[in-house]
Amino acid sequence: MKDRNLSLRTLCVHGGQSEQGAGPVVNPIYATSTFRFRDAQHGADLFSGKEPGYIYTRMLNPTVKALEDCIAALEEGAYGLATGSGMAATHTTIATLCSAGDHVICSEAVYGPTNTLLTTIMSRLGIEPSIVDTSNLDAVSAAFRPNTRVIFCETPGNPTLVISDIRALAELAHRHNALLVVDNTFMSPILQQPLLHGADIVVHSLTKFLNGHADVVGGIIVVKDQQTYNSFRTVLNHLGGVLPPFEAFLVHRGIKTLALRMQRHCENGRKVAAYLEGHPKIEWVRYPGLPSHPQHEIGRRQMKGPGGMVSFELKGGVQAGRTLMDSTRLCTLAVSLGGVETLIQHPASMTHAGMTSETRLKAGITDGLVRISVGIEDADDIIGDLDQALEKV
Numbered sequence: 001m002k003d004r005n006l007s008l009r010t011l012c013v014h015g016g017q018s019e020q021g022a023g024p025v026v027n028p029i030y031a032t033s034t035f036r037f038r039d040a041q042h043g044a045d046l047f048s049g050k051e052p053g054y055i056y057t058r059m060l061n062p063t064v065k066a067l068e069d070c071i072a073a074l075e076e077g078a079y080g081l082a083t084g085s086g087m088a089a090t091h092t093t094i095a096t097l098c099s100a101g102d103h104v105i106c107s108e109a110v111y112g113p114t115n116t117l118l119t120t121i122m123s124r125l126g127i128e129p130s131i132v133d134t135s136n137l138d139a140v141s142a143a144f145r146p147n148t149r150v151i152f153c154e155t156p157g158n159p160t161l162v163i164s165d166i167r168a169l170a171e172l173a174h175r176h177n178a179l180l181v182v183d184n185t186f187m188s189p190i191l192q193q194p195l196l197h198g199a200d201i202v203v204h205s206l207t208k209f210l211n212g213h214a215d216v217v218g219g220i221i222v223v224k225d226q227q228t229y230n231s232f233r234t235v236l237n238h239l240g241g242v243l244p245p246f247e248a249f250l251v252h253r254g255i256k257t258l259a260l261r262m263q264r265h266c267e268n269g270r271k272v273a274a275y276l277e278g279h280p281k282i283e284w285v286r287y288p289g290l291p292s293h294p295q296h297e298i299g300r301r302q303m304k305g306p307g308g309m310v311s312f313e314l315k316g317g318v319q320a321g322r323t324l325m326d327s328t329r330l331c332t333l334a335v336s337l338g339g340v341e342t343l344i345q346h347p348a349s350m351t352h353a354g355m356t357s358e359t360r361l362k363a364g365i366t367d368g369l370v371r372i373s374v375g376i377e378d379a380d381d382i383i384g385d386l387d388q389a390l391e392k393v
């Protein structure tokens, strides 16, 4: 389904589903590693690219392709490339765009392993990272070098929810002959479409809102043109971190309810953030939907909703936060995010423990910061659970 005039809500249901003639309403799972050729010439023609078609599942699989088409349509890109995890999407992106000697500017508030990938693994391969507050355009301008190839930005950032101005970053990148890559995991295409604001490439962890049911690990890259797609496909094919067909099927199934889920995540996020901000035991709350958020106005320009991620710190810091996390009953103590269930976790000792404490603190990830991924349960039940846990603090 390629009709780009359809709304995002309709594309969630129909995107990537074959709709011509008689056949299944839901795309089947092509549980095959390889595809039979008609004859020797057909095999040779597929390999040489003379004829399009499926060869081998690492190279392309119809179930995975259907998901890629769906998400490319939702992001208003041209092509998608599904990967075995969100980290594989980021790795494949950097490996495609950069060579030894190139420089990458990366947001300081990103998922911890993204920082580690750039600062310890990619740097070992000769790709130099600068970790910068990408909400500060002067800091970004000052970080450019003649060899800068990429700005990698997560907005809102994990876990501080700092918002970067996508359009301004894209203009800066293009002025310096660099590309802007946006990790759109926290928003999903329902709440933010970075390509429409000038970004060149979007990556997602499919593990989160896009799948939405905490039962798949996956990732995707969305690009805007065929030439870029071809170079990414070649690298992904050789690095090998592809998404298997069963996982692609589950994510595609999850996306059918994405628009509905995001609406509820926003409603519940708003209620939980307002409740926490009004609680006497809370020191501060960060949520894009609160006027107290430092980049609230930029968020309103580029985001269609504030999402379901809330970060806060208790008066009493780390110890108070631990007591809270040990006292919730409905809010589950676990990492990951974006699923139907509410999860609570402690970034400094969990998702961002791999970063140095200096880098963490510079990024605003204080030792007492607690992060909630607000699910789609009844908001009163989530707040009731937080309330009884806060009583114990």
Ligand code: LCS
Pocket: 085, 086, 087, 088, 111, 114, 154, 158, 183, 185, 186, 204, 205, 206, 207, 217, 218, 219, 335, 336, 337, 351
């Ligand atoms: N990008 C963002 C913004 C993320 O939050 C994550 C994972 C990734 C990329 C990597 O995706 P994965 O490889 O796990 O599919 N974030 C996690 C988190 O905050 N808790 O656990 C995982």
